[in-house]
Amino acid sequence: MKCSQEGLALIKKFEGCRLESYRCSANVLTIGYGHTGGVKEDDTISQPEADKLLEQDIAKFEKYVNVNVAVELNQSQFDALVAWTFNLGVGNLRQSTMLKKLNEDGDYDSVPNEMKRWNKAGGKTLDGLIRRRKAEGLLFENKEWHEV
Numbered sequence: 001m002k003c004s005q006e007g008l009a010l011i012k013k014f015e016g017c018r019l020e021s022y023r024c025s026a027n028v029l030t031i032g033y034g035h036t037g038g039v040k041e042d043d044t045i046s047q048p049e050a051d052k053l054l055e056q057d058i059a060k061f062e063k064y065v066n067v068n069v070a071v072e073l074n075q076s077q078f079d080a081l082v083a084w085t086f087n088l089g090v091g092n093l094r095q096s097t098m099l100k101k102l103n104e105d106g107d108y109d110s111v112p113n114e115m116k117r118w119n120k121a122g123g124k125t126l127d128g129l130i131r132r133r134k135a136e137g138l139l140f141e142n143k144e145w146h147e148v
Contacts, residue, residue: 001066003058007079010139011058011086013146014132020044025121025128033057034086057086064090070103077108080140084115087132092118112137 003011015034021043024030029039032050035057045053065073065081068090073081085093093099098114101107115137119129131148138145 001062001073001075001078003062003082004075004079006076006139007082008054008058010079010083010135010145011054014083014087014128014135017047017050019047019050025124025126027122058082061086061090064093068093068099071106071108074142076142077111077140080111080115080136083139084118084133084136088118111140115140 012033017033018031021029021031021039021041024034024036028036029041029043030036031039031043031045031053033054035050035053037057061082064085065078069081081093096114096118098111098117101110101114116130116133119125119133121129135145135148138148
C-alpha cells in the first residue's frame with residue numbers, strides 16, 4: 001500500500017516544515033518535514049528539497065508498515081500507522097504492544113489506545129504528541145482528525 005493524501009496531510013500538519021536544521025524535542029537534528037538522516041548543524045534546504053526528502057522518507061515508512069503488519073489494513077488504518085511509524089521509527093513499531101495485538105490477535109480496536117501511549121520525547125509527556133497520537137488514532141478509525 002501507499003500513503004494517501006490524507007495520511008500525508010496528517011504528517012505535514014504535525015511535523016511542520018523547517019528549511020533550516022534544528023533539534024527536535026528528542027534532541028535529534030532534523031530538517032524539512034521531520035527528516036533526520038545525515039542532517040548537520042546549520043544545514044538549509046529549499047521547499048522542493050523538503051518535499052523530495054518527505055517523498056523519499058514516506059516510501060521507507062510505507063515499506064516498514066507493509067513488511068511488519070501481517071493483517072489486512074484499509075487505507076486510513078495504513079495511513080495512521082505510517083504517520084505513527086514516521087514519527088517514532090520502525091524499531092518502536094516492531095517492539096510495540098500495538099503491533100503484537102494487531103498481528104497476533106487481529107485486535108484493531110486496541111490500536112488507537114496503544115498509539116496514545118507513545119506521547120513522550122526526552123522522557124517528557126508533550127502536548128503536541130498527545131494531539132498527534134489522538135489524530136493518528138482517529139485517522140486509524142477513519143474519523144475526522146483535522147481539528148485535533
